[in-house]
Amino acid sequence: MSSQQDTGILLNHAHNGIGYKLLELPPEVVTLLESENAPVLTIESSTNSAILKSGAESWGLRQKNTSNALILLQSSNETSTTSSQIPETSLKAIATIHDTIELVSEPTGKTAPVARGKWHERFARGR
Template sequence: MSSQKDTGISFAHAPDGVGYKLLELPPELLALLESEDPPILTLESSTNSALLKSRTQSWGLRQKNTSNALILLTTSGANVSSQMPETGLKAIATIHDTIELVPESAGQPAPVARGKWHEKFSSGR
């Protein structure tokens, strides 16, 4: 018979106060960053959005909202009052949007942002 208790995994909601943003990388940019000679990237402002630029390409940053929240987890420490270490999980942030990179052509201006899809949907009702 084991002296360990099967109490499951402890879980706590413990926001850490850091503002997280997730950046969705297009496959071609990921390949550039993982190459032997990765490019230097710069951020520049434009009329409608920020631009992420390399020597030969540029991408517009667009915010994508989602109804499916992403929860960032970290492990929690051991319980010092017990002789058996207890590991658990802490939810440190909930993310409701991501940043998408859209390829931009040098000659064309970025498209005008038209707002959140649910705002457009509700305005027609």
């Protein structure tokens, strides 16, 4: 008979202080990056955003906010603080992400549209 109890997986919130951003890549960029002769990508600034460039192609980087947060988890084996010193598998929530960055195809030479602020900021000003 085992002396261990199946109590599930422990989840700790242990923010590691590192800022994470998720970058959503369009299929054509993924294809470029996975090719045998992957091109050199550069990031240039524009008046309102950053532009990712590869030869004649360019993509504007846009921040998208989401109401559904994404939680980054990291597994760990920690020694239990209970009477037994048996390592227990646990998960750490190391970051919560509320926005992502997407790439939007842009014609070369065209400037990014003027940022108008977040919806809730515009709504608050109009009230």
